[in-house]
Amino acid sequence: MNPFEYTRASSRHEAATMAAGGATFIAGGTNLLDLMKLEVMTPERLVDINRLDMDDIETTADGGLRIGAMVRNSDLAANDMVRSTYPVLSRALLAGASGQLRNKASTGGNLLQRTRCYYFYDTAMPCNKREPGSGCQAIGGATRLHAIFGASDHCIATHPSDMAVALQALDAQVEVESATGDVRTVELESFYRLPGNTPHIETELKPGDLITAVIVPPAKGRRQTYRKVRDRASYAFALVSVAGVIDMSDGRIAHASLAFGGVAHKPWRNTEIEQMLVGETPSPNVFVRVADALLRDAEAQGDNAFKIKLLHRTLCAVLTELTEG
Amino acid sequence: MTLHLKMDDRDDRYRLDDMVQGLVGTATDRPEGKLKVSGKASYAMDALPDDVCHGVLVRATITHGKLRNMDTEAVKVLPGIRTVITGKRMLRNPAQGMAGKAPIQGSDDIAYFGQPIALVVADTLEQARHGALVLRLELEAKGDAVVNPHDPEASVEKPKTEQVLIGDLDEAMKKAAFTVDQHYTTPGHSSAAMEPHASVAHWHGDSVTLRGSYQMLAYNRAELADALGISEKNVRILAPYVGGGFGAKLGISPEAVAAALASKELGVPVAVSMTRQQVFETTMRRSETNQRIRLAADGNGLLTGIGHEALVSNLPGEDFSEPVTQATRFLYRGENREIVHKIARVHRTCAGSVRAPGEAVGLTVLEIAMDELAEKAGIDPVELRKKNIPDQDPTDQIPFSSHTLAEALDEGARRFGWDKRNPKPRATRDGEWFVGIGMASAVRVNMLIESQARVTLSADGRAMIETDMTDIGTGTYAILGQIAGEMLGLPMEDVETRLGDTEFPPASGSGGSFGAASNGTAVMLGCEEIRRQLCKKLDCQDSDMTLKGGYAIVGNKRIALREVLDGDTLVGEGHVQPGKAEKKVRQATYGSYFAEVGVNSVTGETRLRRMLGVFAAGRILNAKTARSQCLGGMTFGIGMALTEELIHDRRDGHLVNHDFAEYHLPVNADVPQIEVVLLEERDEWANPLQAKGIGELGICGAAASIVNAIYNACGVRVRQLPATLDKVIDGLDEPA
Ligand SMILES: Cc1cc2nc3c(=O)[nH]c(=O)nc-3n(C[C@H](O)[C@H](O)[C@H](O)COP(=O)(O)OP(=O)(O)OC[C@H]3O[C@@H](n4cnc5c(N)ncnc54)[C@H](O)[C@@H]3O)c2cc1C
């Protein structure tokens, strides 16, 4: 571990100012500390945001939810509003990590957790995300965990969060406070970036930007689910996952939002296939057509070729489940 | 006085059955259990001395080549750094089990990615870790490193003793009514014990004391002495508690030698614990295996031939090779037999003993092939196995010491409800899930290893056992206390067991499932010697003396032991050695597994629903710890079947998934209710306890029952373990 200084921030402004000067926020620390021990991340200054008043879950004027950045994953999953109105979010949270980790993990930290690419975690390996310009050792190597959408020649990593996939399907926004005190909201869809030739830049956040909350608009459908496919029954990252929010009217699909995890550098969304579903009477043929359309752009990286078929089948199963009855 | 026994013949005395204390065999709690669950049992890195320094190993980041130089000066100026150790005494890799001498040493020649080549020592662990991570190495890579066993450039050896050729298997295959000829692979595995490899070394003059996490102290002492170039008398190893070993702690590992070298240089105690990543990269892995099985059977399903070919790998210069075909020699009949064993030299982490070397992967594959034969021949899998139990060891032509496979198969089938199985795949559905059941045989060779123990019965009537035996979580403290209590007629609380100190008589150590039987026999012999001395005091024959509850009963007299001892302390040492018995008969433990799985028809995910294991291992010494061993073995079987796999980068052989996030051991949610049934048995050929090893039996073949259940569930035959969903999904839509 790199020697570092530690400060507990007493205000958001203080925290943001310190971060603008090069310090790194620490929330639950469940990802950051692991990375620091391996010296994958080597911050010289840590600013602790745990005591900043950011752990409320409130209803917004339009009937949505404002989730403070420091709300723990366990608390969020257990919240009554979330369980009744946004079950997709609750399920996604509970499908992630383990009980102990969820008790510590925060909403903001979860959004910003780093990839689980094996090569990113090993400082002996070239990795453009860890060390820009050094190369990508994952390409041509062990790629079971890697992306089938939106990868580049510079990075083929995936974003590992389950929670973010559900939030993506719920059209969530991220509330950000900058060091100057400006507060802005960013659509989750544009919050994350694809790797391109700058895989080390993962989000639209600028130095000093503090995530203060996540805002979820009223759900556009009551039929919700999160399906995570993984190598063991618990405590494994998603090979693929599907978050679905569907609304039906008169036997037809009135609304569909779908997001996919484990397949891209960000929670993947494809509005074209959502549009294809609207107005359709659910049927296996429709679902296969939609899944075909989604996977048209998929590109395998060797070991992860199975993800294409797996996602296809999982999507069809999720759509069947959500449109039944 | 020492009572010696060389196991040349069967022992029909049933000595323990004569005793009346009623301890042996019962589900006695571990005497040290409370210490463990309350965190008071001190493992290697607990209770560190105040003046301790911390060392962190530095690894080679090339696959094959030379260490030219390292910039130690730049590291030495960092805060807290005390020294950097490197050089010709550093271990290249751990010693193999029971080597008794140092493995290849020296940090200049690099043979695999991850090889420890230096130790950075500092005042704190954090400082040392930082120093180790930033130490700049000048490495010169050789371009030709072979990292894959299948590489045509790999040099391949065929150890003579491992090959078998009896009759004409090709001919038998031609004539057979039913045949199976298939290739299978199993990946590498890591022991992945909870407690990482750790050592705290401290010198006093010319002598070093090492507190470590090791399985076989008598051997480890010799290995450490050899590595340091000092006499064994100057080495003491302490390992009172060991947080799991599973083979990876059989031999001394690089951190122990590095800690000793650093402590010598600095004159203070030095503690070195491996990180989880280092445990994966630098301690023993189980070799991946490539296997081919050929089975020839007549129209009734009787085997006429068995072929088993295996390709395994290890580093150049290592003599261990995963004994994949060990049980194939004798498990099933067949007059034509061919065993081919090959070892490829590769530059990967050293291969050694991990969780039942041999049968764990070899039997698993054989038992998948047997399932394929049952399917082809249209014979029930349980029946097929029972039919093919041989009358004697068909390879070595010697009788079996005892044989319980048929009983284990019948008992398992009955308890599991095997008769309700539909042999047709995809016959049972539960919503989205295909449900199926499968079974497999269990077998593990049994061994006896030289072992000694000292038993002291002190004047107050309490007994103490001393031996350098270890308890690696297996229950040694419990069973040794039970044996002594039984033999001397004492309740558990009147027997104290001291383990894990090389000052005590040298034991077999824990490995190969032989610890309980070997060291337990030494304790029993020590107790027999004490009984002899008591008889002398009481002027009676042993057969006329009953010891119970702290009393001696002779004729119609009941005398407190304290009174018999009359101020004396009696000491009895026991010493057992293997003898001719192991050549005269084939000794093994047997069992059966039955498993029910669900295979998701959408994703190909497999989840185990229930599992049963029935085992016979001679006399069961402690019903509770024996059951726990079997539960653990079967849990490893679940991992082997479904998730566990060391992934090596195909270009440089380095271990890619070297932590618990990505090396997928089964977690609680993967382990449903498992039932264990232990069969009553005595094996007179094994030892005077008539007990056999049980530690490893529960993994041998376990994975096959799950893989066979997958086939029964969904009609997909997985021949490349583990059966992750990508190996299943493609077959789900094909006609079953
Ligand atoms: C073994 C293991 C298994 C796991 N399995 C899963 C899984 O299956 N699914 C899953 O989704 N996750 C999984 N996780 C990841 C876990 O969800 C994350 O580690 C956790 O959500 C991170 O939250 P944290 O508060 O601890 O973040 P930290 O570790 O404290 O921070 C993470 C990053 O976010 C930044 N940050 C934190 N808060 C803010 C803020 N308010 N504003 C700006 N920046 C901020 C930090 O600077 C840091 O860079 C697993 C983790 C482990 C260790």
Ligand code: SF4
């Ligand atoms: S995929 Fe991305 S994270 Fe992984 S090695 Fe390549 S650049 Fe690094």
